Amino acid sequence: MDLGERVGTGVEGLDDILRGGLSRHRVFLLEGTPGTGKTTAAIQFLLEGAARGEKGLYITLSETIEELASSAASHGWTLPDEIEVFELTPPESLLDEQYQQSLLYSSDLELGETTRMILQAVEQSKPLRVVIDSLSEIRLLAGNSLRYRRQILALKHFFARHSATVLMLDDMTTDVLDKTVHSVAHGVIRLEELAPVYGAERRRLRVIKYRGRAFRGGFHDFLIEHGGLKVFPRLVALEHRAVRDHSALATGSPQLDALLGGGIERGSSTLILGPAGTGKSLLALHFVAAAIARGERAAMFVFDEELNLLFQRALGLGFDLAAMAHSGKLHVEQVDAAELSPGEFTHRVRAAVAMPGLRTVVIDSLNGYQAAMPEEQYLVLHMHELLQFLNRSGASTFLTVAQHGLVGEMKAPVDVTYLADTVILLRYFEAIGRVRRAISVVKKRTGPHEDTIREYVVGAKGFTVGEVLTGFHGVLRGVPTFVGETAGLMGGSE
Numbered sequence: 001m002d003l004g005e006r007v008g009t010g011v012e013g014l015d016d017i018l019r020g021g022l023s024r025h026r027v028f029l030l031e032g033t034p035g036t037g038k039t040t041a042a043i044q045f046l047l048e049g050a051a052r053g054e055k056g057l058y059i060t061l062s063e064t065i066e067e068l069a070s071s072a073a074s075h076g077w078t079l080p081d082e083i084e085v086f087e088l089t090p091p092e093s094l095l096d097e098q099y100q101q102s103l104l105y106s107s108d109l110e111l112g113e114t115t116r117m118i119l120q121a122v123e124q125s126k127p128l129r130v131v132i133d134s135l136s137e138i139r140l141l142a143g144n145s146l147r148y149r150r151q152i153l154a155l156k157h158f159f160a161r162h163s164a165t166v167l168m169l170d171d172m173t174t175d176v177l178d179k180t181v182h183s184v185a186h187g188v189i190r191l192e193e194l195a196p197v198y199g200a201e202r203r204r205l206r207v208i209k210y211r212g213r214a215f216r217g218g219f220h221d222f223l224i225e226h227g228g229l230k231v232f233p234r235l236v237a238l239e240h241r242a243v244r245d246h247s248a249l250a251t252g253s254p255q256l257d258a259l260l261g262g263g264i265e266r267g268s269s270t271l272i273l274g275p276a277g278t279g280k281s282l283l284a285l286h287f288v289a290a291a292i293a294r295g296e297r298a299a300m301f302v303f304d305e306e307l308n309l310l311f312q313r314a315l316g317l318g319f320d321l322a323a324m325a326h327s328g329k330l331h332v333e334q335v336d337a338a339e340l341s342p343g344e345f346t347h348r349v350r351a352a353v354a355m356p357g358l359r360t361v362v363i364d365s366l367n368g369y370q371a372a373m374p375e376e377q378y379l380v381l382h383m384h385e386l387l388q389f390l391n392r393s394g395a396s397t398f399l400t401v402a403q404h405g406l407v408g409e410m411k412a413p414v415d416v417t418y419l420a421d422t423v424i425l426l427r428y429f430e431a432i433g434r435v436r437r438a439i440s441v442v443k444k445r446t447g448p449h450e451d452t453i454r455e456y457v458v459g460a461k462g463f464t465v466g467e468v469l470t471g472f473h474g475v476l477r478g479v480p481t482f483v484g485e486t487a488g489l490m491g492g493s494e
Helices: 038-051 065-073 106-125 135-142 145-161 178-184 254-259 280-293 307-315 321-326 344-352 366-372 375-394
Strands: 026-033 055-058 083-086 129-133 165-170 188-194 202-210 220-225 226-230 269-275 297-302 330-334 358-364 396-403 422-431 432-442 454-461 462-468
Touching: 026 145, 026 178, 038 055, 038 065, 038 083, 038 129, 038 165, 055 065, 055 106, 065 083, 083 106, 106 135, 106 145, 106 165, 135 145, 135 165, 135 396, 145 165, 145 178, 165 226, 165 269, 178 422, 220 344, 226 321, 226 344, 254 462, 269 280, 269 375, 280 297, 280 321, 280 358, 280 396, 280 422, 280 462, 297 344, 307 321, 321 330, 330 462, 344 358, 344 375, 358 366, 366 375
Parallel strands: 026 165, 026 188, 055 083, 055 129, 129 165, 269 396, 269 422, 297 330, 297 358, 358 396
Antiparallel strands: 188 202, 202 220, 220 226, 422 432, 432 454, 454 462
């Protein structure tokens, strides 16, 4: 018997958090309030064993066999012959009036009889995987913490002798949180459900304890969908090997390349800042088109705009996104911030980067991503890990952030400028009776860049950058002072 061997849980992503799964022949606790997915995870645990030819036993104290079968059917599962369901109900004799009027407490009789029936079911079935659902009934029958602990210890030693891997479920419905099983169990996993002010409920899990084993700590988002639980392990960028290719990539625009000091380096992150309507998304599309023109693939995650409208608007500016997507060169996803957890979003980005040849990622915009996670400090931490991962993967990342206001002093909803390698600033300014647009690179960590300000226009040819603006002061403030000729303006002085 190899005590170091691990068994899979059958829950996607959970084995990664547990560094391989559950230790064989040990007792584990899966706790969570009603509705967090304990029963679903337990069925997945037994189905994984059945797929490997291991016999499973589901001991239910709170649900009927019909209810359990219905829960499995809702996920498209049919319990195979390798999984036996034992419905533990109070023996009829304990409901007789003579027992109810006995001087002995009925709970004493019920606890002993319940334990005996559990042991008898295991002796007859001889399973390798066992689920007990749930401990709350045993806790109520025990009456006090001491008897409850002794009962759980007895079950633990019994299962150890029978070489079974056990998953005990606890619905945490008692008034006082009893952590008796925490000290007895080999590992403890907690499922939680959060209810935001707006949007769907969010679920997350945490491994509280795993005796003698390393695991991935912290909270991990998960969801319950058709087919069971799906867990999204927390991203740790340093676990991924860095790609050393940081060659400069041309954008296809000589003026924009000059402004950026030759282009955007591979494996770097670029933040595009500006008020609404300045063309942040269009500039990001320019980088996407340049990547596809190089023969690479790109991915776009769009928070703020409906995809059909984006495709139609981009087509009028010279970008046929629908054709790019149809050819497989562009992977584009509409993201609903109210329905998506940050962990699931990170999982989607990682899956996109894993596609062959995909080296450009656009997140449009960070304002929408912030809506999925209102806590600003945690948003910055998530973005730090995500950008580090993308950089180490050799992907060029482009983030757009809409600033508040149109001219003058601008404020962003969250400051992530220090995270990005390159920061491109877009601004409105007024000159010669017209509202114009200006672009400048205010930061580039990976190399030199122009410190100039250039005008640009958005038209049928997309994003067109002009020459350096030398005839004005105060362009970035929005109301510049004219000090030279107007010939440098795109469109002249008309």
